[in-house]
Amino acid sequence: MHRDRTTTGSPSALRRGACPTLAAPMQTGDGLLARLRPASGFFTVDAFLALLDAADAFGSGRLDITARGNLQIRGLRAESVAPLSAAIAGAGIMPCEGIAVEMPPLAGLDPSEVANSRPLARELADRIGDSGLHLAPKLAIIVDGGGRLHLDGVTADIKLVAQAASGQPLWHLLVGGQQTGLAGTGDEMIEAAMSVVGRIAACGPAARARDLPADRLPSSSSSLVKRDIAMSPVGRFDLGTHVVLGVAPTFGQMEAQAVRQLVLAAMAGGLSEVRLAPGRALLFVGPAGRETSALALLAKALGFVVEADDPALRIDACAGQRGCASARIDTHAVAEHLIAHAPALMDGSLDLHVSGCAKGCARPRAADLTLVAAFCDGQPGLGIVVGGRAGDSPVATKRLEDGACAITALGQWVAETIEKGESAAACLKRLGPARIAAAFSGARFNGIDHAGL
Numbered sequence: 001m002h003r004d005r006t007t008t009g010s011p012s013a014l015r016r017g018a019c020p021t022l023a024a025p026m027q028t029g030d031g032l033l034a035r036l037r038p039a040s041g042f043f044t045v046d047a048f049l050a051l052l053d054a055a056d057a058f059g060s061g062r063l064d065i066t067a068r069g070n071l072q073i074r075g076l077r078a079e080s081v082a083p084l085s086a087a088i089a090g091a092g093i094m095p096c097e098g099i100a101v102e103m104p105p106l107a108g109l110d111p112s113e114v115a116n117s118r119p120l121a122r123e124l125a126d127r128i129g130d131s132g133l134h135l136a137p138k139l140a141i142i143v144d145g146g147g148r149l150h151l152d153g154v155t156a157d158i159k160l161v162a163q164a165a166s167g168q169p170l171w172h173l174l175v176g177g178q179q180t181g182l183a184g185t186g187d188e189m190i191e192a193a194m195s196v197v198g199r200i201a202a203c204g205p206a207a208r209a210r211d212l213p214a215d216r217l218p219s220s221s222s223s224l225v226k227r228d229i230a231m232s233p234v235g236r237f238d239l240g241t242h243v244v245l246g247v248a249p250t251f252g253q254m255e256a257q258a259v260r261q262l263v264l265a266a267m268a269g270g271l272s273e274v275r276l277a278p279g280r281a282l283l284f285v286g287p288a289g290r291e292t293s294a295l296a297l298l299a300k301a302l303g304f305v306v307e308a309d310d311p312a313l314r315i316d317a318c319a320g321q322r323g324c325a326s327a328r329i330d331t332h333a334v335a336e337h338l339i340a341h342a343p344a345l346m347d348g349s350l351d352l353h354v355s356g357c358a359k360g361c362a363r364p365r366a367a368d369l370t371l372v373a374a375f376c377d378g379q380p381g382l383g384i385v386v387g388g389r390a391g392d393s394p395v396a397t398k399r400l401e402d403g404a405c406a407i408t409a410l411g412q413w414v415a416e417t418i419e420k421g422e423s424a425a426a427c428l429k430r431l432g433p434a435r436i437a438a439a440f441s442g443a444r445f446n447g448i449d450h451a452g453l
């Protein structure tokens with residue numbers, strides 16, 4: 001017997017009588033945090049309302065949507081985890097257990113996808129579950145049939161990507177982000193993916209694709225055609241049979257009370273399903289033709305991002321001092337200062353990260369620029385990391401009271417230095433870390449807004 005471990009498809013584990021459990025909650029600065037991905041890939045609005053009630057009753061009422069599209073329930077205590085699990089089960093939500101096989105959030109709905117990812121993802125998840133292999137809990141596996149919200153921008157240890165060949169989907173295998181040159185039917189690529197899963201397991205229970213010896217991988221050939229960048233999940237999508245409105249909580253964090261208002265309004269407007277999307281978005285799905293402009297206006301009034309070009313979507317920021325006891329800076333204030341006072345950095349070409357401590361919860365991978373709590377001359381400060389993670393050494397630090405000025409100065413310097421037609425990313429690359437550090441820590445503060453963070 002196996003459980004449904006996919007992130008979409010029918011909740012077959014419910015039918016099989018499996019016992020739903022939340023993945024082991026993690027300790028954070030504001031208590032325990034439970035991460036939830038529904039095995040069905042979506043929530044009914046009724047189930048989502050029940051989940052929000054449970055987050056309020058058993059947690060702090062604060063929730064996050066992660067960059068990969070997982071839901072995090074914050075502020076739990078050890079004794080509140082079991083009643084939260086029971087409430088989630090009572091709402092008919094089956095959490096995805098074991099190794100999740102992720103797929104595009106509009107899988108099965110989007111007429112522009114090359115293939116519906118669901119059947120293949122379910123098959124692969126079941127094969128992995130039945131294999132008995134000991135795999136790293138964070139092993140990331142994606143089945144991507146394409147479409148508007150394809151997952152090219154999401155990293156994975158193993159990826160199956162569909163592209164059309166003579167009108168039929170041809171599935172390509174990627175391992176550790178690299179093409180393997182292997183492509184074939186869905187059945188053939190399940191076998192190929194399982195072979196890689198087995199080789200990863202043979203490297204140890206914590207192994208990832210990066211641990212595979214290079215000579216154990218098939219040789220690469222560039223058979224995969226580069227796709228257009230995926231659309232932002234924020235906005236309205238008319239998909240033929242369905243309409244979707246995507247909104248994003250600012251910096252991925254939201255209060256259950258605010259989301260409840262939004263879900264009730266979506267329900268009243270005939271939208272019956274909630275999905276989560278990579279890019280920290282909340283998707284409301286309903287039948288084609290439903291009006292969504294009033295819902296978008298309400299979302300905006302409640303502080304959600306409703307436009308795909310909103311600069312807040314360009315910044316990964318953790319809860320910071322507004323929700324985490326480990327934080328030493330107000331990450332949201334830093335991010336808002338970046339948006340308001342350093343517009344030259346907000347052209348969309350840069351990956352920006354603001355972190356309340358070196359742990360870097362909001363973005364485990366490197367960013368072009370990371371602003372992180374640091375110490376400067378033994379005092380609380382703000383550091384800037386270039387091309388690295390929150391835990392890497394900053395190229396410069398400023399005392400916290402000078403942090404706002406340093407961000408403004410860096411933005412002004414880029415605005416003055418950037419060449420015609422050049423992006424901010426290209427400009428910073430041309431100038432290099434030493435000059436970025438000089439601009440951030442320099443004495444160019446005359447006439448610059450000194451508003452604190």
Ligand code: SF4
Binds near residue numbers: 028320325356
């Ligand atoms: S990175 Fe942010 S959310 Fe994570 S522990 Fe540090 S301050 Fe808290």
